[in-house]
Amino acid sequence: MKKRLLDIAHGRSGDKGNAANIGIIAYDQKGYELLQKHLTIERMKNHFEGICFGKIERFELPNLKALNFLLHDTLGGGGTVSLKHDAQGKTLAAALLRMEIDIDESF
């Protein structure tokens, strides 16, 4: 069964220079285990192809049931220099929540 991350998590994104940071937080422990399992750097690279042009770093915050990602080379130069409509990456957390993952029926 496929599920959108939007159904199991929320989050927020922002800028750190020319990198975007995306924090994604599961609503419950089961959801967090799914995030940990499915949100590998490889998976993130694929999802953000054409948006992220640099490396991706991945961090875990288990107490918050959250993962934090740094997507380098994503903001067209960053902050005040970028010509992008979303120069600070504020809609990228939502872009991550579009991702569909396979979960088994017992969820």
Place this chain on the structure above:
Amino acid sequence: MKDKILIASGQGFWGDLIDAPYKQVTEGEVDYLVMDYLAEVTMSILQKQMNKNPMLGYAADIPDLMKRILPVCWDKNIKIITNGGGVNPTACAEAVMEVAKSLGIENIKVAVVIGDNILDRINEIVDSGCMLNNMETGEPVTIIKDKMLSANVYFGALPIAEALKEGADIVITGRTTDTGLTLAPMIYEFNWDVQDYNLMAAGTVAGHILECGGQASGGNFLGDWESIEMANIGFPIAEAYPDGTVIITKHNSLGGKVSFETVAEQLVYEIGDPEEYITPDCVADFTSIKLEDLGNNRVKVFNVAGKPETNMFKVSCSYAKGYSATGSLTYSWPQALTKAKAADKILRKRLEYLGLNLEEIRTEYVGYNSCHGPLSYTPDEDKINEIVMKVSVRSDDYASVERFGKEIAPLILTGPPSVTGFAGGRPKPSSVVAYWPALIPKNLVFPEVKIMEYSI
């Protein structure tokens, strides 16, 4: 010693809700009001102002704000801490003291924290061997030195705590970390040992939660945002205890929401490696943080661990990087996207014929894929109601950017049909100010706390 203190966030950035600070000090109990007015490149704007007029260079909103809130704050003994002093905290403090005098408030003690502005010291610093390399690219500062507009060191909580120790009612700083604004009152009121890094980290985390104002109390919330009363949103308040426990809350009479989820979202905002959240005061470990939702818009933040600070301060420099301009037009159904793309093609051909010198041209289709790019749905075009074609350019050549601005409006009469959304005249070039983050050894910078004297 107080058994707890209430620190209210009044502003997340310069441009935030004007009434937020007033509501914080009138709608409930508060001991401290902390306000952040400085984005990355705000200093360059303020530096330009001060270059033209030595009496300027601070956040212009502050005197008017003080007129409104000083009577309440003085009456209720609420102390105010802000970095709105910008590049001229002294002039800001003088303006605030004038306001106090005009309100009949005698004997208010205003302190400034200065020493962060190193714009005039760049040559001296580079000569001493510190190249102020760009933290992202590694390039030495010498490549942009001639175009530098501002250079300010991020001080932390210690100079502010010092000012509070000297009896300040209001502390006005230049560049200070947002987290320092919130940590300082805790150090002062609870007599914290500044080498107790778990406590420093606890105050730092509270500062991170407060630093974006309403974003911790229900604003920009990707959880259940629809159920939150937003129009009258209450900004967050940190109810801090001597052992480092902090309860994040808000005034009951105001809207907004403080929950595990709203606080968690703010905690993951704009962080890199969560184990290494570096500030002038400590290195906080965000993975250690525990939250407990106590209900009733109260969330306990505890278990925070920290390590010693580094021996470097972060410096935020800004420099001139050419000009940019943006123009947009709205195309309605039918064929909204096809027409927008065609208009872009026509425009780019015209810019090419003109031989304009443009470093970057970027076109985005708002309403289609300007937010999520390749992840966006691609609906049948017949279902698209309207598209905004947004074109932006950047160049070191002012004339080229200005000429670009004159090429948008003609598309209305000489481009694809059923187009609107053009108002406000020709897009004018605006100066692009770029950000240059660097590190400087702490022993090269000298924070100074000054209590302002009343002139008779």
